[in-house]
Amino acid sequence: MTAYETIIVDTEGRVGVITLNRPKALNALNTQLMNEVVGAAKAFDADPGIGAIVLTGSEKAFAAGADIKEMSSKTYSDVVSEAFFGAWDDLSRVRTPIIAAVTGYALGGGCELAMLADTIIAGENARFGQPEINLGVIPGIGGSQRLTRAVGKAKAMDLVLTGRQMKADEAERAGLVSRVVPTEEALTVAKEAAATIASKSLISVYLAKEAVNRAFDTTLTEGVRAERSLFYSLFATEDQTEGMAAFVDKREPEFKHR
Numbered sequence: 001m002t003a004y005e006t007i008i009v010d011t012e013g014r015v016g017v018i019t020l021n022r023p024k025a026l027n028a029l030n031t032q033l034m035n036e037v038v039g040a041a042k043a044f045d046a047d048p049g050i051g052a053i054v055l056t057g058s059e060k061a062f063a064a065g066a067d068i069k070e071m072s073s074k075t076y077s078d079v080v081s082e083a084f085f086g087a088w089d090d091l092s093r094v095r096t097p098i099i100a101a102v103t104g105y106a107l108g109g110g111c112e113l114a115m116l117a118d119t120i121i122a123g124e125n126a127r128f129g130q131p132e133i134n135l136g137v138i139p140g141i142g143g144s145q146r147l148t149r150a151v152g153k154a155k156a157m158d159l160v161l162t163g164r165q166m167k168a169d170e171a172e173r174a175g176l177v178s179r180v181v182p183t184e185e186a187l188t189v190a191k192e193a194a195a196t197i198a199s200k201s202l203i204s205v206y207l208a209k210e211a212v213n214r215a216f217d218t219t220l221t222e223g224v225r226a227e228r229s230l231f232y233s234l235f236a237t238e239d240q241t242e243g244m245a246a247f248v249d250k251r252e253p254e255f256k257h258r
């Protein structure tokens with residue numbers, strides 16, 4: 001069992017749960033927390049017993065951004081030589097689907113961390129924003145890119161340039177979050193969605209995630225070609241045989257993840 005100081009790690013069946021746990025600092029993302037979250041996510045990803053990951057915070061704050069107190073004294077040479085925030089990029093290489101259950105503040109790096117997940121389920125009290133402009137900087141964990149892809153240029157410019165906060169209902173209309181639910185239900189709904197994903201064939205889940213992500217970094221023609229190739233490859237798996245046989249036999253499939 002790995003001991004963590006800034007997160008709580010748990011499993012429920014085939015679902016891994018990572019809870020940010022720096023309540024006094026509204027889950028501000030310091031270097032230790034970054035390394036712990038990334039380490040826990042990678043450990044879940046390496047575990048074939050885990051089929052989906054839920055990432056969450058507290059009711060008041062998913063995360064109020066990068067730790068401004070840690071960041072405030074850094075110089076240009078510090079951030080370059082440390083490759084500051086670089087470890088967060090590892091989350092985008094996790095193949096196991098990650099669902100962010102967001103309640104409260106998801107600001108700056110908090111919003112960027114939620115967007116590093118594959119989908120976001122928000123409580124009604126969630127507040128999203130990229131307020132870095134108020135600190136004399138800009139987003140640094142992919143916010144200018146992922147937010148723009150999620151909500152389009154007009155709203156991304158609005159949020160990044162004004163630093164204003166966006167409520168959950170606006171975030172849902174804009175396409176940033178997949179569902180808004182009562183605040184106290186957000187974690188439960190996220191865990192249920194994760195359990196549903198974890199009940200599928202892990203191989204098809206990996207390839208489904210890869211196919212959707214292709215849409216963000218290639219042309220439509222190349223993306224459709226990549227999807228077709230991934231689709232064909234699934235006909236080499238036992239789970240495709242089982243999944244289709246189960247439908248024909250009118251029974252539930254028993255996936256073996258191979």
Ligand SMILES: CC(C)(O)CC(=O)SCCNC(=O)CCNC(=O)[C@H](O)C(C)(C)COP(=O)(O)OP(=O)(O)OC[C@H]1O[C@@H](n2cnc3c(N)ncnc32)[C@H](O)[C@@H]1OP(=O)(O)O
Pocket residue numbers: 024025026028029064065066067068069105107108109110112131132135138139140141143
């Ligand atoms: C990663 C990059 C490059 O994209 C950059 C960033 O992420 S920059 C950070 C962006 N986030 C912010 O600018 C939000 C900063 N926080 C706030 O504006 C407020 O805390 C709030 C609106 C989220 C909540 O306000 P309130 O309820 O009044 O609580 P506070 O008293 O302000 O906060 C409680 C406690 O938490 C500490 N805190 C909050 N946010 C951070 C943070 N981002 N970094 C470090 N510490 C944070 C705050 O200082 C308070 O602690 P004490 O000072 O009382 O010990």
